[in-house]
Amino acid sequence: xxxxxxxxxxxxxxxxxxxxxxxxxxxxxxxxxxxxxxxxxxxxxxxxxxxxxxxxxxxxxxxxxxxxxxxxxxxxxxxxxxxxxxxxxxxxxxxxxxxxxxxxxxxxxxxxxxxxxxxxxxxxxxxxxxxxxxxxxxxxxxxxxxxxxxxxxxxxxxxxxxxxxxxxxxxxxxxxxxxxxxxxxxxxxxxxxxxxxxxxxxxxxxxxxxxxxxxxxxxxxxxxxxxxxxxxxxxxxxxxxxxxxxxxxxxxxxxxxxxxxxxxxxxxxxxxxxxxxxxxxxxxxxxxxxxxxxxxxxxxxxxxxxxxxxxxxxxxxxxxxxxxxxxxxxxxxxxxxxxxxxxxxxxxxxxxxxxxxxxxxxxxxxxxxxxxxxxxxxxxxxxxxxxxxxxxxxxxxxxxxxxxxxxxxxxxxxxxxxxxxxxxxxxxxxxxx
Numbered sequence: 471x472x473x474x475x476x477x478x479x480x481x482x483x484x485x486x487x488x489x490x491x492x493x494x495x496x497x498x499x500x501x502x503x504x505x506x507x508x509x510x511x512x513x514x515x516x517x518x519x520x521x522x523x524x525x526x527x528x529x530x531x532x533x534x535x536x537x538x539x540x541x542x543x544x545x546x547x548x549x550x551x552x553x554x555x556x557x558x559x560x561x562x563x564x565x566x567x568x569x570x571x572x573x574x575x576x577x578x579x580x581x582x583x584x585x586x587x588x589x590x591x592x593x594x595x596x597x598x599x600x601x602x603x604x605x606x607x608x609x610x611x612x613x614x615x616x617x618x619x620x621x622x623x624x625x626x627x628x629x630x631x632x633x634x635x636x637x638x639x640x641x642x643x644x645x646x647x648x649x650x651x652x653x654x655x656x657x658x659x660x661x662x663x664x665x666x667x668x669x670x671x672x673x674x675x676x677x678x679x680x681x682x683x684x685x686x687x688x689x690x691x692x693x694x695x696x697x698x699x700x701x702x703x704x705x706x707x708x709x710x711x712x713x714x715x716x717x718x719x720x721x722x723x724x725x726x727x728x729x730x731x732x733x734x735x736x737x738x739x740x741x742x743x744x745x746x747x748x749x750x751x752x753x754x755x756x757x758x759x760x761x762x763x764x765x766x767x768x769x770x771x772x773x774x775x776x777x778x779x780x781x782x783x784x785x786x787x788x789x790x791x792x793x794x795x796x797x798x799x800x801x802x803x804x805x806x807x808x809x810x811x812x813x814x815x816x817x818x819x820x821x822x823x824x825x826x827x828x829x830x831x832x833x834x835x836x837x838x839x840x841x842x843x844x845x846x847x848x849x850x851x852x853x854x855x856x857x858x859x860x861x862x863x864x865x866x867x868x869x870x871x872x873x874x875x876x877x878x879x880x881x882x883x884x885x886x887x888x889x890x891x892x893x894x895x896x897x898x899x900x901x902x903x
Contacts, residue, residue, distance in 0.1 A: 474871070475499075475716040475718070476497050476499050476719065478501045478502065478722060479502050480502070480720075480723035480727070481511065483672070484849070484851065485722035486501065486673065486677060487863030488862070488863040489863070490676060490680055492866070494867075497718075499680070499686070500716070501688065502688050502691050502707060503689050504690070504723075505689065507689050509689075512825050513672075514670050514673060515780075516824055517771045517778065518603075518778070519609065519769060520667070521585060521609065522661070522663050525581040525582040526578065527568075527831060528828065529569045530832070532569070534569055537550070547766060547767035548785075550784075550785045550786055552786075557741075561740070561741050561785075561830050565831075580833075580882075581854075584862075585854075587860075591861065595675075602672040603667045604665060604667045608660055608661055608662040608663065609760050610647070610648065610661075610762075611661070611761070611762050612644070612653065612658045612762065614763070619638075619656050619657045625659070635663055638659050639660055641656060641657055647759070651755040651757040651808055652808065654808075658761075668774065693723075694708060696708075696733065696734060704719055707719065718845075718870045720845075720870070721846070721849065722866075725740060725741070725828075738835055738847075740829055740849070741786050741828050742788040742827065743828040743853075744788070744826075745780060745824055745825075746782055746792060746800065746823055747822045747824070748821055749777070749819070750777045750815045752776070753776070756772055763807045766781065766800075766806070768781035768804065769781060779804050781803070787825075804816075826851070827850045834850040834851040834854070834862070835847050835849050835884040836848050836862060836879050837882055848862050848866050861876065
C-alpha cells in the first residue's frame with residue numbers, strides 16, 4: 471500500500487468503482503456507505519444499461535419545450551417539483567442555457583469515449599470471472615410513431631459520424647432481431663455495442679471485490695462533516711458515533727453530495743431526479759435485448775427471468791414517495807409497445823424509487839474540488855451513473871494518485887459553474903477578440 475489513505479463517501483456504483491480502482495493501484499481505501507449491507511441506493515434496481523449510444527446530454531435542443539408540455543400531463547415521464555427555491559431557479563436557467571446544438575456537439579465525443587472505456591472495463595471484469603449478468607446484445611430504441619422514428623434516425627446519423635454503430639430498422643426488422651416478444655412499433659434503431667446487466671448483482675460483486683482487495687466498507691454510516699486541520703487541510707470525516715481520518719477524500723454520494731459540499735462552501739448546481747422501476751417477476755414474454763420506449767422515455771431490461779420497466783424524471787423531488795400517476799404512465803407505456811404485457815402483470819408490485827443527481831448541462835461533476843487539492847468530486851451522472859461507473863472510478867484513482875487519466879475531463883470540472891470562473895472565462899474571451 472502507498473502512504474495515501476482515501477476515504478470514499480458513497481457506497482453506490484460510483485463509490486464502489488472508485489474504491490475498486492484505488493485499491494488496484496495500491497491505495498488504502500475506506501468506503502463510507504449510508505445504507506445497510508445490500509440496502510437501497512440509486513443503482514440497485516435501475517435499468518442496468520451500458521450505453522455508448524447515449525452521447526447526447528440531457529441538456530439538448532427541444533428539451534425545455536418538451537418538458538413544459540409534459541408538465542401538463544400527470545402521467546408524463548417528466549415533472550418539476552416547483553417551489554420558491556433560488557437553487558432550483560438557477561438550475562433551470564443554466565439547463566436552458568445549455569440546451570443547444572453547440573453544447574451537444576462539444577459533449578458528444580467525450581460521452582462516447584467515456585461510455586466505451588467503461589464498456590471495455592465491464593467486459594474485462596466479466597472475463598475475470600465476475601458474474602453480474604452482462605449481456606452484450608445491444609439496445610433497441612423502439613419508436614411507436616413515424617415521427618419518433620424520424621427523430622431517432624437523426625440521432626443514428628450523429629452516431630455514424632461519431633463511429634458509434636447504429637442500424638435503423640423497420641417494423642419487420644425489429645421483430646426479426648428480437649422475436650421472443652410481440653411489439654407494436656413503427657420501427658427502431660439498434661445500437662449493437664450497448665449492453666445490459668443485473669445492477670443488484672453488480673453492486674454485490676463490487677463490494678466483494680473491494681473487500682477482497684483489502685478495502686473496508688462502513689455501512690449505516692452517514693457523514694455529517696468534513697473536518698480540516700489547523701492549516702485548513704482536509705483531514706477527517708465525522709458522523710454519528712464515528713470518525714475516519716485520511717489523506718485524500720472522494721465525494722461520490724449521488725444527489726446527497728450537495729449537502730456535504732455546501733458545508734465546504736462549494737455550491738454545485740444539482741437537483742435530485744427521482745425515478746421509478748417496476749420489475750415483473752414472471753412476464754408472459756421476455757425480450758432478449760434491452761430497449762428504450764422512446765416516446766414514453768421508459769427503459770426496459772430483462773433481468774434474469776424478470777422484466778424491468780424504469781422511467782420518469784421528477785426534478786427537485788428528493789423524497790422517497792412514489793407518485794401513483796407516474797407509475798400509471800410507466801404501466802400504460804409498457805402495454806402500448808408490448809401488447810402481451812398486460813396491466814395485470816403489474817398488480818401488487820412494489821415500486822422501487824431512486825434518485826439521480828442531475829446537473830444543468832447533463833454532464834457529471836468529476837475532478838478535484840477548487841479549494842481542496844485532496845478532495846475529488848464524482849457525482850452528477852444522472853441516468854448514466856451505472857454505465858459510467860468503471861471509467862469514473864478509474865479517473866478518480868488517477869486524480870488521487872497524480873497519474874494522467876484515460877481521457878481529459880476538463881469539461882467535467884466541478885467548478886465550471888462558479889461565478890468567479892465564468893467571469894474569468896468571459897474576460898479571457900473578450901481579450902482574445
